[in-house]
Amino acid sequence: MFPAITLYSESMDSGQATYNYRYDANLAEEIELKWQARWEQAGTYHAPNPSGSLADSTGRIDLPKLFIMDMFPYPSGTGLHVGHPLGFIGTDVYARFKRMSGYNVLHTMGYDAFGLPAEEHARQTGQHPRENTDANINNMRKQLKRLGLGHDPRRSISTTDLDYYKWTQWIFLQLFNSWYDSELNQARPIKELETKLENGSITLKENISWAACSDQRKKEIINSFRLAYLAEAPVNWCPALGTVLANEEVTVDGRSERGNHPVYRRPLKQWMMRITAYADRLLEDLESLDWTEAIKSMQRNWIGKSEGAVINFTAEDSTVPVFTTRPDTIFGATYLVLAPEHPLVDSLYQTDWPEDVDSRWTGGYKNPPSAIEAYRIQSNQKSDLDRQENKDKTGVFLGSYAKVPVTGEEIPIFISDYVLMGYGTGAIMAVPGQDERDWEFAEVFGLDIIRTVQPPTDWDGKAYVGDGPAINSDFLDGLPIKEAKRAIIQWLEDNSGGRRQTSYKLRDWLFSRQRYWGEPFPIVYDKDGLPNAVPEEVLPVELPELIDWAPRSLDENSDPEPPLGRAEGWTTTTLDLGNGPQEYIRELNTMPQWAGSCWYYLRYLDPLNSEEFVSEDIEKYWMSGETGGVDLYVGGVEHAVLHLLYSRFWHKVLFDLGYVTTPEPFQRLFNQGYIQAAAYQDERGMYVEAVDVSKVEKKFFYQEKEVQRSFGKMGKSLKNSVTPDEMYEEYGADTLRLYEMFMGPLDQDRPWETKSVIGSQRLIQRVWRNLVNEETGELTITDSEPEESLNRLLHQTIDSVSNDMNNLRFNTAIARITELNNEITKLESPTPRSIAEPLVLLLAPLTPHIAEELWEKLGYENSVVYARFPTPDKKLLIEDEAEIPIQVNGKVKSKIKIDSNATDETLREVALADEKIKSLLALNEPKKVIVVSGKLVNIVI
RNA sequence: GCCCGGGUGGCGGAAUCGGCAGACGCGGGGGAUUCAAAAUCCCUUUCCCUUCGGGGAGUGCGGGUUCAAGUCCCGCCCCGGGCACCA
Numbered sequence A: 001m002f003p004a005i006t007l008y009s010e011s012m013d014s015g016q017a018t019y020n021y022r023y024d025a026n027l028a029e030e031i032e033l034k035w036q037a038r039w040e041q042a043g044t045y046h047a048p049n050p051s052g053s054l055a056d057s058t059g060r061i062d063l064p065k066l067f068i069m070d071m072f073p074y075p076s077g078t079g080l081h082v083g084h085p086l087g088f089i090g091t092d093v094y095a096r097f098k099r100m101s102g103y104n105v106l107h108t109m110g111y112d113a114f115g116l117p118a119e120e121h122a123r124q125t126g127q128h129p130r131e132n133t134d135a136n137i138n139n140m141r142k143q144l145k146r147l148g149l150g151h152d153p154r155r156s157i158s159t160t161d162l163d164y165y166k167w168t169q170w171i172f173l174q175l176f177n178s179w180y181d182s183e184l185n186q187a188r189p190i191k192e193l194e195t196k197l198e199n200g201s202i203t204l205k206e207n208i209s210w211a212a213c214s215d216q217r218k219k220e221i222i223n224s225f226r227l228a229y230l231a232e233a234p235v236n237w238c239p240a241l242g243t244v245l246a247n248e249e250v251t252v253d254g255r256s257e258r259g260n261h262p263v264y265r266r267p268l269k270q271w272m273m274r275i276t277a278y279a280d281r282l283l284e285d286l287e288s289l290d291w292t293e294a295i296k297s298m299q300r301n302w303i304g305k306s307e308g309a310v311i312n313f314t315a316e317d318s319t320v321p322v323f324t325t326r327p328d329t330i331f332g333a334t335y336l337v338l339a340p341e342h343p344l345v346d347s348l349y350q351t352d353w354p355e356d357v358d359s360r361w362t363g364g365y366k367n368p369p370s371a372i373e374a375y376r377i378q379s380n381q382k383s384d385l386d387r388q389e390n391k392d393k394t395g396v397f398l399g400s401y402a403k404v405p406v407t408g409e410e411i412p413i414f415i416s417d418y419v420l421m422g423y424g425t426g427a428i429m430a431v432p433g434q435d436e437r438d439w440e441f442a443e444v445f446g447l448d449i450i451r452t453v454q455p456p457t458d459w460d461g462k463a464y465v466g467d468g469p470a471i472n473s474d475f476l477d478g479l480p481i482k483e484a485k486r487a488i489i490q491w492l493e494d495n496s497g498g499r500r501q502t503s504y505k506l507r508d509w510l511f512s513r514q515r516y517w518g519e520p521f522p523i524v525y526d527k528d529g530l531p532n533a534v535p536e537e538v539l540p541v542e543l544p545e546l547i548d549w550a551p552r553s554l555d556e557n558s559d560p561e562p563p564l565g566r567a568e569g570w571t572t573t574t575l576d577l578g579n580g581p582q583e584y585i586r587e588l589n590t591m592p593q594w595a596g597s598c599w600y601y602l603r604y605l606d607p608l609n610s611e612e613f614v615s616e617d618i619e620k621y622w623m624s625g626e627t628g629g630v631d632l633y634v635g636g637v638e639h640a641v642l643h644l645l646y647s648r649f650w651h652k653v654l655f656d657l658g659y660v661t662t663p664e665p666f667q668r669l670f671n672q673g674y675i676q677a678a679a680y681q682d683e684r685g686m687y688v689e690a691v692d693v694s695k696v697e698k699k700f701f702y703q704e705k706e707v708q709r710s711f712g713k714m715g716k717s718l719k720n721s722v723t724p725d726e727m728y729e730e731y732g733a734d735t736l737r738l739y740e741m742f743m744g745p746l747d748q749d750r751p752w753e754t755k756s757v758i759g760s761q762r763l764i765q766r767v768w769r770n771l772v773n774e775e776t777g778e779l780t781i782t783d784s785e786p787e788e789s790l791n792r793l794l795h796q797t798i799d800s801v802s803n804d805m806n807n808l809r810f811n812t813a814i815a816r817i818t819e820l821n822n823e824i825t826k827l828e829s830p831t832p833r834s835i836a837e838p839l840v841l842l843l844a845p846l847t848p849h850i851a852e853e854l855w856e857k858l859g860y861e862n863s864v865v866y867a868r869f870p871t872p873d874k875k876l877l878i879e880d881e882a883e884i885p886i887q888v889n890g891k892v893k894s895k896i897k898i899d900s901n902a903t904d905e906t907l908r909e910v911a912l913a914d915e916k917i918k919s920l921l922a923l924n925e926p927k928k929v930i931v932v933s934g935k936l937v938n939i940v941i
Numbered sequence B: 001g002c003c004c005g006g007g008u009g010g011c012g013g014a015a016u017c018g019g020c021a022g023a024c025g026c027g028g029g030g031g032a033u034u035c036a037a038a039a040u041c042c043c044u045u046u047c048c049c050u051u052c053g054g055g056g057a058g059u060g061c062g063g064g065u066u067c068a069a070g071u072c073c074c075g076c077c078c079c080g081g082g083c084a085c086c087a
Helices: A003-013 A025-042 A086-100 A116-125 A129-145 A162-176 A190-198 A215-223 A275-288 A293-303 A327-332 A368-381 A384-389 A436-445 A481-494 A600-605 A616-623 A642-656 A724-730 A733-742 A754-771 A788-806 A810-826 A833-843 A848-857 A904-913 A915-921
Strands: A065-070 A104-107 A178-181 A186-189 A228-238 A243-245 A264-273 A306-315 A318-324 A335-338 A396-403 A410-415 A427-430 A498-503 A523-525 A531-533 A572-576 A581-586 A632-635 A669-671 A675-681 A694-696 A699-702 A705-713 A881-888 A891-899 A928-932 A936-940
Touching (some): A025 A724, A025 A848, A065 A600, A162 A228, A178 A190, A186 A190, A190 A215, A306 A327, A318 A498, A335 A436, A427 A436, A733 A754, A754 A833, A881 A904, A881 A915, A891 A915, A904 A915
Parallel strands (some): A065 A104
Antiparallel strands (some): A228 A264, A306 A498, A335 A427, A572 A581, A694 A699, A699 A705
């Protein structure tokens, strides 16, 4: 009836050992919970600040500092799977290693909790986003705590905390109250602009006189300079989500990244961030950062700087500026192309076609106006996806001609959707000889093609984009591209035909969202409809409680409708902005999710400060460094552009205004890989639960039917999630940590294999068994000294593990520890204390719980967290006897053991005297003998 | 098309400086222990051939440099990611 008990007593009777203290999942859990509770109680991971409420008397503040950070997560409702914490474990191991190496380490974790998913969830469940968000955060905190991550819990923030978003709003106000002084090349307070306008040291464009402007006009002009400004701009309107989206949030095929809904372009008045003012600095400062080349090149690509010229073509009574990176090819310009929506089109077209018009140019319409109208409709309806897939050149002739500045020649003007309004000037000079797209268009429309760069003699292609001497180009003839560019730009500038110009792909950052669950803007509108900053004392502008917070799902033609507009009693407020209490209308949009993640690393430093977003000396302490900023920032590659670019931008603004001391926020960036897992599809292509799939021979079966295996990111949609909880249940947190670190290098994607986790548990189990009696739980170590060979191995292990940990190569660090432990396992006698103690210390960063437990058993009262990581005895790193391979013609044929200090000459002699080598050489004299000191001998015959 | 990564046993990976390819782990095979099994411990495990001494091949493919190449050079192929009519 009670088989478990019966069996137990049976084994007792038969005198079998009972391993009550074997390291298994139960014991692991007992140990892990015990230490997690102790750490929390003792505040083990509290990192002291130099001042303020987080200062302490541990003395750690005098150590060199290290700021280690993870990209903070969105607290999702579905909980974690084993793929999520990979990076968190990596930073934790590194942070622990550095703590043990004598650093004051700041490591904590926050939550990026505003954003769409909480609202989507709220819409589905009727639960307020805040409740749902808080519940998710609590759940995630619990899950992460169970992993034994050494975070300073006092510094954990959520972007949705009132105390936090108050300062997000405050930073917004700094942007609102600043402008970019291009002479100083930095952001300055807007007051300085006013002074400069007053005293005339800055003059306005188009000869507008500042003095003659009305107060209202002055305000408008000032507003147009702000780093946060309102602009009527074409936006990405997503009716299904009920919000506009940033360019970065729209996929290449014109759909929302979240939800894959259609997105439409339409003009709307929106908050913008003048990130373009920082384009050059964002580009140049990449050089100094310790980031991967891949991320840097993605940022460079996104900023998209290209140098060239704007050339003015004249047509009718207008000037058509075109941007080109190849002004040297101007003599080959045979037509102009404008984007279909280019504003100049309306003043350039003729009412009738010229008499001899080419029928290909008219689109079959009877006159230019009708052709243009039809073409605009056609290209408007084309989705971006169509544009991409179907690159056939289309367009229509405007009926008019433009004059090429340098030749005076008349060339036809077209509109075509291969020219984009959003880049350069929205107009190009087409040079088919040197541009593949122009060549295609010229072929379709029968336009002239003039080569202006001599292609190589064996060139049989079409447009030639390589270098070569200029031809057919008058005074440029014979010059290589670079010099020809310089010469023509000089000519253009001398003859008012154009000027040097740099163009960027980077656009200003659209900052408004028509959403509830985001930071409200600290902005109110006066009766003239102009925006005003809410005074700092009044911050935070708190989100109103709303019953109906869901965005309306709307159709293509409707206007975005911010949910905050429904907050009765909130949409207006009475403030005194210097001219007595007045009623103002609040800004109803909210900030995008990126806002909160732009500066959270600064709040970690000084989370309880109610006077400032971060205090000066604390910021200086934690952010200083060789080039400054967070010392190690680990996260996924998916934030390569958006978050990392926005954050760098805000940081530079704060730097310009003197609030932070470093020009960059993140000195070293490391991208962790993803954990993938096998996923299985049945014959309909549906994913089936991966846990229920079994392998027979080399095939996979689910409910007796064969299924196909593939690999993908772990998650709900592929039905291949494995949760940390399952791993705790079966192995414990230390094993999970160890396995995740052992699977491969941190920056690499790797497939999860639950069956392999056992290997990591075995390591801990063997270490435990080497130090502790499994029946009694007593220490089994001895105070006698180890064999010299074991001692050598220990010190070699310490040396390589230290190196590996410094370089985040935890997988090889674990391999070295395993080797050491395998040797200990082979000992006939108990483990010497002088080996056991460093072994525990080597493991402590990786498996902190078991290390604490063993450290305590070894008789230490203080936590292993602050024990010193062992350092190798240099003398023991050098073997006195080395095994030297001897090669014949580059292949290993023999090995000799020899004093490691042996001279090259001795090495050579001993190698040649080796029996095996002698027999291989027979009577031949070796042609050559190469001796690599202390490493190898190669004999050439 | 352009720009980044990457390709090593059955699997994850190691070899980061041009110097013993396959560390370490999973899986497999064999043995010890056990009534038996699990667990544990030991041996073995790149492939092919072998008279069991050993011999040969081998890091995506084809060339090259070198005494020596996974590593460097040239030309390809494949996989993953990013960008893409950006003038």
